[in-house]
Amino acid sequence: MRDTTADGAADTTADETADRAGLRGDCENCFGLCCVALPFARSADFAIDKPAGKACPNLGEDHRCGIHARLRQKGFTGCTVYDCFGAGQKVSQLTFGGRDRRTASREDARRMTDVFPVVRQLHELLWYLTEALTLPAARPIHGDLGRALETTEALTRLDPDDLAALDVPAHRQNVNVLLLKTSELARAGIGGRKKERRGADLMGARLKGADLRGANLRGAYLIAADLTGADLRGADLIGADLRDTDLTDADLTDALFLTQPQLNAARGSTGTRLPESVTRPVHWTPRL
Template identity: 85%
Template sequence: MGETTADRTGLRGDCGNCFGLCCVALPFARSADFAIDKPAGRPCPNLDEDHRCGIHARLRQSGFTGCTVYDCFGAGQKVSQVTFGGRDPRTAPPGDARRMSEVFPVVRQLHELLWYLTEALGLAAARPLHGELRSSLAKTEELTRLTPDELAALDVPAHRQTVNVLLLRTSELVRAGVRGRGKERRGADLVGARLRGADLRGANLRGACLIAADLTGADLRGADLIGADLRDTDLTDADLTGAFFLTEPQLNAARGSAATRLPESVARPAHWTARL
């Protein structure tokens, strides 16, 4: 497929340069993913004074699996160090602290788009669109550097729609070159589906719901997985070589093995091989 690994260093969470914003800004609902209820804007009780998680090493065992599958795509350090210039919300005026919690989810959405756009620029098949992709990348990065008030007022859905059109065109170009191109399964309800060993090469699985689906040994080479819900999806021994628009949060929510083949752009989740 001619994919090159693009530099996404700034699009990976750096907790050391963040004020624990995901543990403050986001709400939790008591469920299988979270052991407690927590409203948006209130610090998680597990957040220590140094803005680090006090139970990070045992989140899954403590009932906070939802935290282990979350990724801010680098938005945390951007808001902490750029948008608010390194001002600690615990010592900043209350208005600043509230605005930081409001702005963080906005920048997180923009950084997720930056992740996809950067990946698209590393796909050789999408070369005809590289000019438009670079322009969109620059525009999105520019938006992440708006003032707090400007970010709070930003129409993110409208910008996402504009970017999505470009990503759809990218997907068509990339999947067109996959031999045995798979079926159109965009947004499909595949909850619990038995797809063991299925040939899904070049499939469009954008937004597909694959919760608890059995994809053991499935061939997902060259598949578009943007927005696919992979919670508890069994990817044991599956081949995702060349699959694109796949994120680490998606993989962290799934199950897999040491034999699962992954694109170079993502890391193998530690819990796939660790004994819990």
């Protein structure tokens, strides 16, 4: 847990890498929960239909994907862009104490299906809160952010029945108030006219080279948009849909609340500049 100062404000000198270590998927310590608990439908992202609670046919006895190296070729692109934010190992090793669905009772196996998506949502909130606590501009509300982080972490450690009954939307709404304020404080220090495109339909938009510094793009639909060379420094991208978005040579330095799944769903190049909290997807093409 992040240290706090005497007035309750978070110590932003704490090691952010350590803070986020448990907020990245660790398949070695998970029992393939995403491959069982989550449903998917035959589409451009998935080659087959699968209901929630039924194991994917590609999941092996060792809880590993049998086609992991060939997911895109086999029509399972959706799997390559997914990340559980560390919820898989939390549910596997903590909530259910290392019991997998094969050794657990039928009731526990069912509860794993119910609990995993809940913890995944909470861990995504932990990712955002952890980032917010690193932003100097948000220091006036670091105390509130730190308390929200502690509360959210405590919720992830509830027993299975309490987790299944948790009102996640209500908690998310409370956290979102703080994240909105964080965004306002962080973007206030960015010069120029800031574009308000929250929830905007920008599918296929031609935004090559656009100046989007400090823009509010929360929940925007940027599917297949051309953001080649765009300046997205300090832009709020929480919940933005970046599927097939072209980020070639775009500058996302200090972009707010950008996640690995968003990047994995986009296209980019070695020239795309990214925040240190995320990694360049291996399928991105080199800059020509």
